[in-house]
Amino acid sequence: MPDRHGAKHIFDDHDRLLISLLRKDGRAPVSKLAQIMGVSRGTVQNRLDRLLETGALLGFTARVREDYEADQIRAVMMIEVMGRNTSQVIRKLRGLSELTAMHTTSGKWDLVVEIVVANLQDFDRVLREVRLIDGVMNSETSILLSSI
Secondary structure, three states, X not given: OEOOOOOEOOOOHHHHHHHHHHHHOOOOOHHHHHHHHOOOHHHXXXXXXXXXXXXXXXXXXXXXOOOOOOOXXXXXXXXXXXXXXXXXXXXXXXXXXXXXEEEEOOOOOOEEEEEXXXXXXXXXXXHHHHHOOXXXXXXXXXXXXXXX
């Protein structure tokens, strides 16, 4: 996997195990991770630093119960990008904190983003902000009503 500077890095079983453990508990202490992996704390910290530096690991998140955010509006927006502006559009989209995930895709839509907002007014504002980004040619948004 190339890092931000174009250098390619090889990830081994320890890296994959560490990422898997962090997916389950992003707040796990380094000492607990080291114990589970059977390596030293320094080894875990060095691997964490390298995974963050290469961009393989983007950060840490909190997991919450499905009903914790029941009063929020969640949606999925498909975005069509004009020409070769995808990287520029992605950079601008990353500046919107209401976009909780972003994916490239094949087919008609170039990007799919997940939106989480507190109310319809914020929802309307986010849609407008995305549509005003240079390079966004078209979009389609669906509000998520319930999880099944």
